[in-house]
Amino acid sequence: MNIHEYQAKELLAKYGVAVPKGIAAMSVEEAVAAAKQLPGPLYVVKAQIHAGGRGKGKFKELGPDAKGGVRLAKTLDEVEAHAKEMLGNTLVTVQTGEAGKQVNRLYITDGVDIGKEFYLALLVDRATSRIAVVASTEGGMDIEEVAHSTPEKIHTITIDPATGLMPHHGRAVAKALDLSGDLAKQAAKILEGLYRTFLATDASQIEINPLAICPTAEGDKLYVLDAKVGFDSNAMFRHKDLADLRDLTEEDPAEVEASEYDLAYIKLDGNIGCMVNGAGLAMATMDIIKLNGAFPANFLDVGGGASKEKVTAAFKIILKDPAVQGILVNIFGGIMKCDIIAEGIVAAAKEVNLSVPLVVRLEGTNVEKGKEILASSGLAIVPANDLGDAAKKIVAEVAKAA
Ligand code: ADP
Ligand code: MG
Helix, strand or coil, X not given: CECCXXXXXXXXXXXXXCCCCEEEECCHHHHHHHHHCCCXXXXXXXXXXXCCCCCCCEEHHHCCCCCCCEEEECCHHHHHHHHHXXXXXXXXXXXXXXXXXXXXCEEEEEXXXXXXXXXXXXXXXXXXXXXXXXXXXXXXXXXXXXXXXXHHHEEEEEECCCCCCCHHHHHHHHHHXXXXXXXXXXXXXXXXXXXXXXXXXXXXXXXXXXXXXXXXXXXXXXXXXXXXXXXXXXXXXXXXXXXXXXXXXXXXXXXXXHHHCCCEEEECCCCEEEEXXXXXXXXXXXXXXXXXXXXXXXXXXXCCCCXXXXXXXXXXXXXXXXXXXXXXXXXXXXXXXXXXXXXXXXHHHHHCCCCCCEEEEEEECCHHHHHHHHHCCCCCEEEECCHHHHHHHHHHHHHHHC
């Protein structure tokens, strides 16, 4: 689960991380009121969407010469003008895809002078089973490009969970960022705040790009100017307060609906809908569809206890995708018996008035009974014997129907 920049910054500030002052706004009036509460004289109006690259992004409705999704304003009138232009319009960035994302929220924040921009991120490193800190002096721009062309400029420091964050980690990050003296101390403090946030919220990633040196009247200050925070969805049950930060308008509607039925669904680009139980079997099913020259329209794991309600909901969600031209059901009856699943499939197919070819491969307890139910259902269900057979059949059925 991802959250907006302003939510991430409010969260980080609670853990002592230095962020410039800022206030979220849902309307032009709120944007101006927010700016009035900031010290000025420089404001930044930032589009809040779940995608990076906003600064260099373009608004679909405004033409190529218009400014992007991160804009400086020197007066309240400029804040108002930017807010008017941005709210309700569609921002296209390297991370949104061509469709872009509608801007419904803004963040009005203090404009700061920037001396230098760094990259700093915390993530779960699966190879070492540890939290890794990634630091680079090359912040503010495309970090993937830095990693590709100058990998020596990316430093990775892993944290042993047995000791937790130690002072030497702070020193290592400061060194990676070429910082000394007071700035090194500020970097260590920011790292500590990020690490505490990471653990306390069961985060999966915290990405700061840029972390910036900002010259101020009181000397150089390190500030987090952009923050992207994602949480481990499997841990959300113990963070009810964080669940409230979810912005459903940022998510695929089908994925939101699927999560209501406790179905693991991810939309993909192909034309063959898949309904499978178990993530491993779902991956194998997607692989074998590809092996037969077609592409899956989704990943869908209905889980171990695939009830009739779940199967019906899954059919409906798959069929809402206009790209779907056929469905492959691949279910192993272990916890659930095949005859119960077959009844669920038949009932669901009738209820949704299934109009695309359906291939079903059942295996496991009571498989013969299950196949009988499918065969005598009166529906045009194509039975399959194994995974390879199922994939061949659905690809052939879709080609025939086209
Ligand atoms: P994105 O990564 O989506 O483009 P950022 O928040 O990183 O958005 O903003 C893009 C750039 O805008 C930053 O690299 C920084 O140079 C500048 N910027 C962001 N916030 C501020 C701020 N508060 N004051 C001054 N400049 C800022
Ligand atoms: Mg950024």
